[in-house]
Amino acid sequence: MSKKLIALSVLVMFVLAFGLAGCGQQSAKPAEQPKPKVLKVGSDTAFAPFEFQDEKSKEYVGFDMDLIKAIGKQMGMEVQVQSMNFDGLIPALEAGNIDATISAMTITDERAKKVNFTKPYYKSGLSMVVKADNNTLKTFKDLEGKRIAVQIGTTGADEAKKIKDAKIREFNTAPEAFMELKAGGVDAVVNDLPVNEYYIAQAGGKDAKTVGEPLTSEDYGIATSKKSTELADKINKALEELKKNGEYEKIYVKWFGKKPPQ
Structure with missing residues (x-):
């Protein structure tokens, strides 16, 4: 075997070894976690203590905000809140600009003609x-x-x-x-x-x-589009789980200083 052929063989082996090592390093990288799906939620964020903007953090806080974030977590979804006037919430749902709305909205027959409501989550008057x-x-x-x-x-x-x-x-x-x-x-x-x-x-x-x-005496509900019956069912299921595991009660006590009525 000539010296040139030997040198070429060594070079080929070196390249192959380096390439295999590179493949090994790439395969060792952990797989990227899929990003959670986004739940776009509309709310009139000037209705304390249910939803309002914290003066210091500028974040939206309140009973409804804590509750919908807990529901989103239970569903494995990231909640993104969009602030809008109360009278624009149902039109935004109908137009498909948001997926759901939580805004201390009373369940009424008139509204139920336009949107799907979850089971009541708060009793008011x-x-x-x-x-x-x-x-x-x-x-x-x-x-x-x-x-x-x-x-x-x-x-x-x-x-x-x-x-x-x-x-x-x-x-x-x-x-x-x-x-x-x-x-x-x-x-x-x-x-x-x-x-x-x-x-x-x-x-x-x-x-x-x-x-x-x-x-x-009024009941508040979370509203979804008439086209999203599946989403309303998922929110109901998540809300039921939060009531079972005590998270709903914890949020209720935080904002109202007493346990929710049975």
């Missing part, structure tokens, strides 16, 4: 808020002919419009309605009881108070 020094408005009957602030598209707005001769002012968010009461532009705010109670707690009870008995 409507109440009225007046200024702390107001001692004349004590019941919903007393609101006849009065100026009432409500949030557009809510059941509070629907019920307020039924009050005789009442002058209704609709606002995009609950905080705007409360600010109007504080400024003296309206006599009362009609909204969900836990939202009213949270506002008063945050204000230290100096500016406003709740009066009278709740007008209604």
Whole structure:
């Protein structure tokens, strides 16, 4: 064998050995984990304590936010929250811009014609808020002919419009309605009881108070598109698991300071 042939053979063996070593290193790399599927969720993020933006972190927080994140985790999905006005949530579902909505939305027959609702996850009711020094408005009957602030598209707005001769002012968010009461532009705010109670707690009870008995008893549900019955079933299953393993109760106590009703 000539020297040139020997040298060529050695070179070929070296290249082959290097190539095999490279293949071995590549095969040793761990397989990349598939990214979780995304669940696009719409919410009116100005409805504390259910959904609102933390002033420091700028993240969306609240009972609904913790709950939907826990549901997403249970389903193996990454939750992405999109903030929008309450009256735009159902149209966004119908247009396919979001997959679901959680926004303290009361389950009603009218809404159920347009969306699928999960099983109820929270029981609420409507109440009225007046200024702390107001001692004349004590019941919903007393609101006849009065100026009432409500949030557009809510059941509070629907019920307020039924009050005789009442002058209704609709606002995009609950905080705007409360600010109007504080400024003296309206006599009362009609909204969900836990939202009213949270506002008063945050204000230290100096500016406003709740009066009278709740007008209604309402159930909140998570809504999905009519085209997504499978998604609603998956959310129901995840919600049931969270109630069984105690995670739902933990979130409830965190935001309301008491255990959920049985």
